[in-house]
Amino acid sequence: MHYKNNYYLSKRRNKKKKSTASKLILTALACTFFAISSYAFFSTTTPSVENNNLPLSIADIPSALDTPEKSVTTNIPVAKIKAHSLQSLSTIWQKHEIKSGESLSLIFSKNGLNRSDLHKIIHANDIGSQFAAITPGKTLLIGQNISGNLSHLVYQINLSKELKATRLDDGNFKVELIIKEIETHIASASGTIESSLFWAGKEAGLSDKLVMQLANIFAWDIDFALNLRAGDQFSLLYEKHFIDGKFLNTGEILAAEFINDGHSIKAVRYQDPAGKISYYTPTGESMRKAFLRTPIDFARISSHFNLRRKHPVLNKIRAHKGVDYAARTGTPIKSTGDGKIIFRGKKGGYGNVVIIKHGQRYSTLYAHLSKFKRGQRTGTRLNQGDIIGYVGKSGLATGPHLHYEFRVNGVHRNPLTVKLPNATPIKKKYIADFIEKASLLFVQLAEISPSQLATTQL
Numbered sequence: 411m412h413y414k415n416n417y418y419l420s421k422r423r424n425k426k427k428k429s430t431a432s433k434l435i436l437t438a439l440a441c442t443f444f445a446i447s448s449y450a451f452f453s454t455t456t457p458s459v460e461n462n463n464l465p466l467s468i469a470d471i472p473s474a475l476d477t478p479e480k481s482v483t484t485n486i487p488v489a490k491i492k493a494h495s496l497q498s499l500s501t502i503w504q505k506h507e508i509k510s511g512e513s514l515s516l517i518f519s520k521n522g523l524n525r526s527d528l529h530k531i532i533h534a535n536d537i538g539s540q541f542a543a544i545t546p547g548k549t550l551l552i553g554q555n556i557s558g559n560l561s562h563l564v565y566q567i568n569l570s571k572e573l574k575a576t577r578l579d580d581g582n583f584k585v586e587l588i589i590k591e592i593e594t595h596i597a598s599a600s601g602t603i604e605s606s607l608f609w610a611g612k613e614a615g616l617s618d619k620l621v622m623q624l625a626n627i628f629a630w631d632i633d634f635a636l637n638l639r640a641g642d643q644f645s646l647l648y649e650k651h652f653i654d655g656k657f658l659n660t661g662e663i664l665a666a667e668f669i670n671d672g673h674s675i676k677a678v679r680y681q682d683p684a685g686k687i688s689y690y691t692p693t694g695e696s697m698r699k700a701f702l703r704t705p706i707d708f709a710r711i712s713s714h715f716n717l718r719r720k721h722p723v724l725n726k727i728r729a730h731k732g733v734d735y736a737a738r739t740g741t742p743i744k745s746t747g748d749g750k751i752i753f754r755g756k757k758g759g760y761g762n763v764v765i766i767k768h769g770q771r772y773s774t775l776y777a778h779l780s781k782f783k784r785g786q787r788t789g790t791r792l793n794q795g796d797i798i799g800y801v802g803k804s805g806l807a808t809g810p811h812l813h814y815e816f817r818v819n820g821v822h823r824n825p826l827t828v829k830l831p832n833a834t835p836i837k838k839k840y841i842a843d844f845i846e847k848a849s850l851l852f853v854q855l856a857e858i859s860p861s862q863l864a865t866t867q868l
């Protein structure tokens with residue numbers, strides 16, 4: 411089991427949008443938020459802070475316990491923290507989880523707040539009205555001064571964005587959208603598979619989501635259900651996002667290597683100048699094939715391609731020129747490649763059928779559908795993976811299943827064994843740009859690559 415986790419470089423996204431004038435207030439507020447979120451931490455390990463001249467001191471936080479309960483008619487759990495504002499007035503903070511059906515005016519009346527303040531906030535400027543778009547499940551922070559008047563209202567739109575209203579001296583409010591800086595670091599991990607990819611991923615510190623992303627990149631080359639071997643190895647570079655130094659989430663996998671049964675496969679993520687993003691081999695070939703091997707997920711094959719099969723309904727020898735997948739009625743069916751619908755309707759024993767043409771040489775057919783995907787028709791252009799309809803048993807069928815056919819130059823081929831063409835490689839005009847960017851990532855990947863380690867140990 412190899413495990414490494416390094417940070418190589420960071421790049422900056424989302425520039426701060428804070429005016430200098432409001433910086434002090436923001437700093438004070440930020441400290442208060444920090445205090446609210448870390449109250450549990452400080453309650454067990456209270457730091458001794460001697461400098462009481464700070465505009466807002468964490469030494470005040472334990473005293474929040476002594477803050478008299480403010481009478482508010484709400485049964486929502488609230489976190490209350492007493493803190494100094496710049497004017498040395500106390501602000502009492504409440505955290506309000508927005509419930510389904512709650513409007514801002516309802517929240518104001520539940521908390522005994524002045525409705526004219528709400529009006530002032532909504533009409534403060536052109537972003538004030540965004541307060542009207544609050545959604546359930548998110549959080550409002552309500553700050554009141556000792557006389558119970560609203561001093562701050564903060565709506566946390568998401569982890570990096572908040573809408574904030576601050577009462578000014580003249581009684582009006584200033585409303586601003588605060589965008590926190592997200593820092594992206596490149597992290598790396600590597601592991602060796604003993605029982606499953608998920609376990610090895612967990613041991614390497616990867617989330618399930620990241621392991622799925624990794625499996626998807628190599629899905630065309632490795633059948634993770636059948637072809638994994640104990641001792642297979644992987645290594646990857648991926649993005650980690652942070653706000654205020656705190657881990658937020660993981661982003662994209664930038665480069666990865668998988669060693670399956672001693673055979674190394676490498677992939678790198680690349681966005682071309684026209685905006686197309688995909689994973690490619692080190693030479694710029696697509697990691698994807700032009701076709702998915704199967705049009706439905708997690709389905710059992712109930713009948714194989716067989717040119718001398720006895721038909722289950724007709725009970726006589728009739729070639730089975732496709733593959734049947736048993737699945738529940740309503741299971742979504744995906745177009746296996748980019749293409750254009752050339753037939754959509756009823757066709758004898760096939761029942762409801764969709765036929766898709768993929769370029770000049772290929773076509774695919776999907777039969778016995780219960781329903782077609784809404785909004786599509788003959789002539790509709792599709793991307794690989796687009797849903798075209800749902801499993802059913804229309805036409806001659808003993809039970810719900812999908813009958814899938816794959817034709818090359820008009821000839822039926824076994825969809826499970828036919829050699830699938832590669833998806834489009836990187837355009838020639840972008841190759842130089844690709845090589846330059848990809849080689850940087852491959853150099854970093856090589857530093858943690860199991861194959862590299864194996865070579866150097868020889």
Ligand SMILES: [Zn+2]
Nearest residue numbers: 732733734813
């Ligand atoms: Zn069939």
